Amino acid sequence: MSAILFTNARIFDGENAECAEGMQVLIEQGLIREISPRQIKATEAQVIDVAGRTLMPGLIDAHVHAYGCDVNVQKIELAGEAYRTAHAARMLGFALDCGFTTVRDIGGGDYSLWRAIEDGLIRGPRFYYAGKMLSMTGGHGDMRPIGEAEHEYCQCGRSNSLCVLADGLDECIRAAREQLRRGAHCIKIMGSGGVASPTDPIWMNQYREDEIRAIVNETTERRTYTAAHCHPTSAVRRCVEYGVRSIEHGTMIDDATATFVASKGAFVVPTMAIIFALIETGRQLGFPAQSQEKAQVAYECALSGMDSMRKAGVKIGFGTDLLGATYVQQCREFSIRREVFTPLEILRQATSVNAALLQEQGRLGCIQPGAHADLLVLEGDPLSDIELLADRGRNLRLIMRGGQLVRNTL
Numbered sequence: 001m002s003a004i005l006f007t008n009a010r011i012f013d014g015e016n017a018e019c020a021e022g023m024q025v026l027i028e029q030g031l032i033r034e035i036s037p038r039q040i041k042a043t044e045a046q047v048i049d050v051a052g053r054t055l056m057p058g059l060i061d062a063h064v065h066a067y068g069c070d071v072n073v074q075k076i077e078l079a080g081e082a083y084r085t086a087h088a089a090r091m092l093g094f095a096l097d098c099g100f101t102t103v104r105d106i107g108g109g110d111y112s113l114w115r116a117i118e119d120g121l122i123r124g125p126r127f128y129y130a131g132k133m134l135s136m137t138g139g140h141g142d143m144r145p146i147g148e149a150e151h152e153y154c155q156c157g158r159s160n161s162l163c164v165l166a167d168g169l170d171e172c173i174r175a176a177r178e179q180l181r182r183g184a185h186c187i188k189i190m191g192s193g194g195v196a197s198p199t200d201p202i203w204m205n206q207y208r209e210d211e212i213r214a215i216v217n218e219t220t221e222r223r224t225y226t227a228a229h230c231h232p233t234s235a236v237r238r239c240v241e242y243g244v245r246s247i248e249h250g251t252m253i254d255d256a257t258a259t260f261v262a263s264k265g266a267f268v269v270p271t272m273a274i275i276f277a278l279i280e281t282g283r284q285l286g287f288p289a290q291s292q293e294k295a296q297v298a299y300e301c302a303l304s305g306m307d308s309m310r311k312a313g314v315k316i317g318f319g320t321d322l323l324g325a326t327y328v329q330q331c332r333e334f335s336i337r338r339e340v341f342t343p344l345e346i347l348r349q350a351t352s353v354n355a356a357l358l359q360e361q362g363r364l365g366c367i368q369p370g371a372h373a374d375l376l377v378l379e380g381d382p383l384s385d386i387e388l389l390a391d392r393g394r395n396l397r398l399i400m401r402g403g404q405l406v407r408n409t410l
Helices: 074-080 081-096 110-119 168-181 210-222 232-242 255-264 270-280 289-312 324-329 332-337 341-358
Strands: 004-009 020-029 030-035 048-049 052-058 059-064 098-106 124-128 133-135 163-165 187-190 225-233 246-252 268-270 375-378 394-399 404-408
Touching: 004 375, 020 048, 048 375, 052 133, 059 081, 059 341, 081 098, 081 163, 081 324, 081 404, 098 232, 098 341, 098 394, 110 246, 110 341, 133 168, 163 168, 163 232, 168 187, 187 210, 210 225, 210 232, 232 246, 232 255, 255 289, 268 341, 268 404, 270 324, 270 332, 289 404
Parallel strands: 004 048, 004 052, 059 098, 098 124, 133 163, 133 187, 187 225, 225 246, 246 268
Antiparallel strands: 004 020, 020 030, 052 375, 375 394, 394 404
16 A cells, blocks of 8 residues: 655644644555654655645544335345345445445444455445344334234344344343454444334333343443433433443433433434435335334424533534435435534534544544544535535545545545
């Protein structure tokens, strides 16, 4: 891998509002080796003149489902493994072209998909995965319609392509250990009812305290963390109280609960793009009627919930949660968040905050020596106009992942 030297760059480092100008950045062996306002000696390096444009860290989407090939989750199972993989390849390639150089698949992603990306069989971002989500019977991961009797999805137990059902301490511990054995970077549980599942109310708290604490203990011993799908404020509070580190969605959170979450240092990853997409196009895409009604409940709380998080100082990540044909709305998350956050806040969420969530501070979401060379060159200033990142990557003049040029029109 040849060295690359960026010259005359204006740097947004993932954190600071003040952007140093006229900077040089040397890339070697996939890493950022040196950053300097003075000339860097690298006689063998390819030189790329940024010409005063903004050089910034690659974006991170912390809530995707690569195998989620349909908004109707029951159709995901019927699609088959080959179709789900083909959708994942299309979705991940699109994400990379939009500037997302890292994603966290928080339900369904597996070692096989990670290996295919690492070996270059699939073109996509750096890939972190939680394995299959853990759900109680009748919880948000149980996608059986109400009229279906007991059904074993596969010989390995009660599971589908995105989730495994586990009830009681022994099953929860075994399921968590199995996903960790398969290389999961964290474990995700269903802590409340959800929108897409057919039989559970969205307001329902899920899993007992002892079950949640047992799963959290398994991830703690593995030096990783537990994430929890939660919509209602009661579920958010109890999951954080029981040791969950990352709340997914948090849509119906209130001021008091947001303050509690902030005091515990937990993260929340709102996912606005999927909510807005389902409200606008869910019926046309075949989203079930009962789920469409629950989507409306989430929609009515979405922006006010993020405002509560902001006021309380919660560590807010960036995620999209898009399923099926809605994957093309990934960049819309920037536009929606603009209703609540400043461009700087949104940029931090999609870079340095998400890097901290992934336990990759100093390696992702930043521009500093030793970090992965996951970089973007943007035409324009995202600190004054976040919409530059909402245009499906059209304003990106350069995309680099791991020191390799994905796009270069400079």
